[in-house]
Amino acid sequence: MAIVAGVDFGTLSVRVSIVDSERGLLGSAVAEYPLHRKREDPEYATQSHDDHMRALAGATREAVNKAGVSGDQVEAIALDTTGSSVIPVGKDLKPLGEYYLWCDHRAKGEAAEITEAAHRENLKAIDWCGGVYSSEWGFSKLLHWLRHNPALRSEFVSAFEHCDMVAATLCGISDSRRVKRSICAMGHKWLWNAALGGLPSEEFLTKVDPLLAGIREKLDGEYATSDQIAGRLSPSWAEKLGLKAGIPIPVGAFDAHWDAIGAGCRTDDMVNVVGTSTCIIGITPSVNLVPGVCGVVQGSVHPLRTGIEAGLSAVGDIFNAIATRAGTDVQKLSQGLEKYRAGQTGLLRMTWDNGDRTVLVNPNLRGITLGWNLQSTAQDELFAAIEGTALHTRVILDRMAEHGVHIKRVINAGGIPQKNNVLNQVYANVLGRPVLVPSKSVTSLGSAIFAFLAAGTFQTVEEAQDKICPKHVLFTPQPAAQKVYGSLYALYRKLYFAFGEPQTAQLGDILPALIHLAQSAT
Numbered sequence: 044m045a046i047v048a049g050v051d052f053g054t055l056s057v058r059v060s061i062v063d064s065e066r067g068l069l070g071s072a073v074a075e076y077p078l079h080r081k082r083e084d085p086e087y088a089t090q091s092h093d094d095h096m097r098a099l100a101g102a103t104r105e106a107v108n109k110a111g112v113s114g115d116q117v118e119a120i121a122l123d124t125t126g127s128s129v130i131p132v133g134k135d136l137k138p139l140g141e142y143y144l145w146c147d148h149r150a151k152g153e154a155a156e157i158t159e160a161a162h163r164e165n166l167k168a169i170d171w172c173g174g175v176y177s178s179e180w181g182f183s184k185l186l187h188w189l190r191h192n193p194a195l196r197s198e199f200v201s202a203f204e205h206c207d208m209v210a211a212t213l214c215g216i217s218d219s220r221r222v223k224r225s226i227c228a229m230g231h232k233w234l235w236n237a238a239l240g241g242l243p244s245e246e247f248l249t250k251v252d253p254l255l256a257g258i259r260e261k262l263d264g265e266y267a268t269s270d271q272i273a274g275r276l277s278p279s280w281a282e283k284l285g286l287k288a289g290i291p292i293p294v295g296a297f298d299a300h301w302d303a304i305g306a307g308c309r310t311d312d313m314v315n316v317v318g319t320s321t322c323i324i325g326i327t328p329s330v331n332l333v334p335g336v337c338g339v340v341q342g343s344v345h346p347l348r349t350g351i352e353a354g355l356s357a358v359g360d361i362f363n364a365i366a367t368r369a370g371t372d373v374q375k376l377s378q379g380l381e382k383y384r385a386g387q388t389g390l391l392r393m394t395w396d397n398g399d400r401t402v403l404v405n406p407n408l409r410g411i412t413l414g415w416n417l418q419s420t421a422q423d424e425l426f427a428a429i430e431g432t433a434l435h436t437r438v439i440l441d442r443m444a445e446h447g448v449h450i451k452r453v454i455n456a457g458g459i460p461q462k463n464n465v466l467n468q469v470y471a472n473v474l475g476r477p478v479l480v481p482s483k484s485v486t487s488l489g490s491a492i493f494a495f496l497a498a499g500t501f502q503t504v505e506e507a508q509d510k511i512c513p514k515h516v517l518f519t520p521q522p523a524a525q526k527v528y529g530s531l532y533a534l535y536r537k538l539y540f541a542f543g544e545p546q547t548a549q550l551g552d553i554l555p556a557l558i559h560l561a562q563s564a565t
Contacts, residue, residue: 044063044064044065045063045064045118045495045498045500046061046062046063046064046069046110046112046116046117046118047061047062047064047117047118047119047120047121047491047494047495047497047498047500048060048061048062048103048106048107048117048119048120048121048286048490048491048494049062049120049121049122049487049488049489049490049491049492049493049494050099050103050120050121050122050123050487050490051122051123051298051301051302051486051487051489051490052095052099052122052123052124052125052205052206052209052298053125053298053318053319053458053486054078054125054144054145054146054318054319055075055076055078055319056073056074056075056076056098057073057074057076057095057098057099057102058071058072058073058102058486058487059071059072059073059099059102059103059105059106059487060106060486060487060488060490060491061106061107061109061110061112061117062488062491062494062495062511064495064500064501064510064511067511068483068488069109069110069111069112070106070107070108070109070110070111071106071109071487072101072102072103072105072106072109073102074097074098074099074101074102074105075098076090076091076094076095076097076098077090077091077094078090078144079091079141083565084149086147086148086149086151086178086406087147087149088143088144088145088146088147088148089140089141089142089143089144089147090128090141090142090144091141091142092130092138092141092142092208092212093138095205095209096209096212099209099284100283100284103120103284103285103286104284104285107285107286114284114285114286114287115286115287117286117287117290118290118494118498118500119290119291119292119293119494119495119497119498120213120276120284120286120290120292120494121269121292121293121295121490121491121493121494121497122206122209122210122213122292122295122490123206123295123296123297123298123300123301123302123487123489123490124204124205124206124209124295124297124298125144125145125205125297125298126145126204126205126206126228126231126232126297126298127143127145127179127180127181127184127204127228127231127232127233128142128143128144128145128204128205129142129143129181129184129185129188129202129203129204129205130142130143130202130203130205130208131185131188131192131195131199131201131202132199132200132201132202132203132208132219133195133198133199133200134198134200135217136200136203136208136211136212136216136217136219136222139192139195139198139199140188140192140195142205143184143187143188145179145320146179146319146320146356146357146397147179147184148178148179148397148398148406149178149184149187150178150183150184150186150187151178151183151406151407152187153178153182153183153184153186153187153190154176154177154178154180154183154406156186156251156252157176157182157183157186157251158174158175158176160247160250160251161176161247162174164247164250166234166243166247167236167239168234168235168236168239168243169234170332171234171236171239171332171338171339171340172231172234172336172337172338172339173333173334173335173336173337173338173401173402173404174334174335174404175335175404176234176404177337177400177404177406178398178406179232179356179400179406180231180232180233181202181204181228181229181232181233182233182234182248182251182255185202185255185258186251186252186254186255188202189252189254189255190252190254196254199261200219200261201219201222201261201262202261202262203219203222203224204224204225204228204229204232206225206227206228206295206296206297207222207223207224207225207228207273207294207295208222209295210222210223210273210274210292210294210295211273211274212280213274213276213277213280213284213292214273214274214275214276214277214280214292215274215277215278215279215280216274219261219264220263220264221264222264222273223264223265223266223267223271223273223274223294224262224264224265224266224267224294225266225267225269225294225295225296226266226267226268226294226340226342226343227268227269227295227296227297227300227340227342227343227344227350228295228296228297229242229266230338230340230341230342230343230350231297231337231338231340231343231350231352232338233262235266236340237266237341238341241266242259242262242263243259244259245257245259245260267294268294268342268343268346269293269294269295269296269301269346269493269496270293270346270493270496271293271294272291272292272293272294272497273292273293273294273295274291274292275288275289275290275291275292276288276289276290276292290498291497291498292497293493293494293496293497296343296344296493297322298316298322299314299316299322299324299352299354299457300322300324300343300344300350300352300489301489301490301492301493302314302316302322302324302456302457302485302486302488302489303316303324303325303326303344303454303456303489304344304345304488304489304492304493304504304508305456305481305485305486305487305488305489305490305491305492305511305512306454306456306481306485306488306489306512307454307479307481307508307512307513307515308324308325308326308344308454309326309451309452309505309508310326310327310328310345310348310451311325311326311327311328311449311450311451311452312325312326312450312451312452312453312454313325313440313443313450313452313453313454314453314454314455314456315436315453315454315455315456315457315460315470316456316457317358317359317432317455317456317457317458317459317460317466318358318359318457318458318459319357319358319359319360320354320355320356320357320358320359320360320397320400321354321355321358321432321436321457322352322353322354323352323353323354323401323436323439323440324344324350324351324352325344325350325351325352325443325448325450326344326345326348326349326350326351327339327348327349327350327351327448327449328348328349329349330349331351331443331446331447331448332446333351333353333442333443333446333448334402334442334446335353335401335402335403335404335442336351336352336353336401336402336439336442336443337352337353337354337400337401337404338350338351338352339351340352345504346504351443351448353400353401353402353439353443354400354401354439355394355399355400355401355432355435355436356395356397356398356399356400356406357394357396357397358394358432358459359373359458359459360396360397361394361396361397361410361428361432362425362428362429362459364396365421365424365425365428366421366425368421369421371421373425376421376422376425377425377463377465379422380422380425380426380429380465381464381465383426383465384524384527385430385469385472385523385524385527385528385531386430386527386528386530386531388414388419388423388424388426388427389414389416389419390412390413390414390415390419390423390424390426390427391412391413391414391427391431391531391534391535391538392410392411392412392424392427392428392430392431393408393410393411393412393431393535393538393539393542394410394428394431394432394435395408395409395410395411395543395554396409396410399543401439401442402438402439402442403539403543403544405543405544405545407545407554407555407558408542408543408554408555409554409557409558411538411542411554412424412427413538426465429463429465429466429469430469430473430528430531431535432466433466433469433470433472433473433474433528434473434528434531434532434535435535435539436470436473436474437473437474437532438535438536438539440453440474452477452479453470453474453476453477453478453479454478454479454480454481454515455467455470455478455479455480456480456481456485457486458484458486460480461480461481461483461484464518467480467518468518468521470518471518471519471520471521472520472521472524472525472528473525473528473532474520475520475525475528475529476520477517477518477519477520478517478518479515479516479517479518480515480516480517480518481512481513481514481515481516482513482514482515482516483513485512485513488511488512491511492504492507492508492511495507495511542554
């Protein structure tokens with residue numbers, strides 16, 4: 044028997060779970076932290092490292108107390124975070140500002156420049172991340188920071204993903220060269236590829252912008268999978284967390300990737316981690332490069348397999364926005380949705396309110412709703428948005444299948460599916476295949492599994508999953524609804540590419556033009 048702490052940093056809060064290898068979850072606690080946005084700049088989204096660490100300390104102590112155990116009994120702590128959430132640091136890992144959160148899209152221009160340079164210079168790594176570099180990823184955010192913070196450039200020592208920064212802080216590491224970097228984070232978001240020599244060359248980076256001179260060396264160090272140890276909990280942070288010093292901390296990863304592990308993801312499974320956005324995470328036995336996906340990385344989700352990532356830039360955020368505009372909340376607006384039938388609203392909702400993560404990788408898009416009439420309601424739009432996210436997910440899974448990715452099972456995980464059976468049934472009907480949903484929350488359970496590996500309690504991910512992961516509830520397709528969604532999907536695909544591809548589609552310039560006009564007006 045062993046007890047560990049699993050930590051999950053989400054967009055608005057951190058959850059700490061105390062898990063027993065025999066008895067399961069003993070207790071958990073959540074602590075919130077602010078998300079900094081600007082009404083005048085909808086692309087802006089930052090958070091404070093100090094806010095994160097204060098929340099972690101408070102949630103850990105509360106979770107231990109709720110679990111009814113002593114902090115000295117916790118044998119390891121593991122953590123996952125959002126990503127790509129990037130922080131520039133100076134000497135002694137001092138933050139030189141706030142995290143560029145995953146949903147910060149200010150670096151749209153930088154991302155386009157990196158994409159253009161990658162194809163011009165025949166950078167092979169771009170094919171491993173779908174052929175398009177994103178404003179949500181590391182190099183574009185770092186370049187944006189360098190361009191907009193000239194007074195701080197002389198203090199810049201390195202930049203870190205959130206998961207690596209938190210682990211280093213907990214371990215008391217102050218030398219950036221001693222920080223182990225997550226292959227999950229760096230492979231999916233920073234063009235790192237072991238088979239291609241690691242990060243892109245200095246020559247390539249300086250061709251993107253001379254400001255990136257020397258950056259490759261500053262990002263150098265040991266890159267590791269999550270079955271490796273990042274360090275051990277320092278005495279000072281042990282006191283703050285209420286745990287014992289010296290316990291192991293494995294190399295971290297992104298929240299969705301470990302949520303997939305906690306949801307029971309095995310080889311050839313695809314997990315929709317549905318929350319504020321959706322990350323679609325899969326484990327494949329071999330490499331299949333897929334245009335438009337967020338990355339194919341060996342060792343990212345499972346240390347011994349190939350991970351593949353895709354997703355939607357907003358899901359829960361869209362549901363919340365619809366409810367807010369209606370002067371209510373999602374829970375109240377959802378009452379009665381179980382009576383809705385496939386396609387009954389007459390609405391077709393393109394869920395691009397925060398741009399497109401996959402397969403277009405286009406941040407210059409916004410939501411579209413077609414089919415309004417004078418009696419259409421906010422609840423109609425909410426149901427259409429649920430359908431829209433499912434239809435978008437089908438576009439992504441079809442793209443993967445077209446390029447050789449075998450999908451054995453589809454699992455819905457994340458914060459929303461366990462609260463929303465309507466969504467799960469719609470997904471089963473739209474995808475035309477059974478959808479499995481964990482019977483209990485798996486948030487931070489993936490972290491606990493890697494903590495158990497670090498503590499030596501289990502020898503493999505699969506052994507830990509067999510013991511720790513909850514059983515699944517099955518949602519099967521309903522033939523009548525499936526037929527309706529077949530027709531709706533054909534319309535959705537037509538609109539998806541007509542409005543989403545600015546270079547080739549007749550309508551592709553409309554949404555970018557609207558964004559430009561709005562920016563000009565402010």
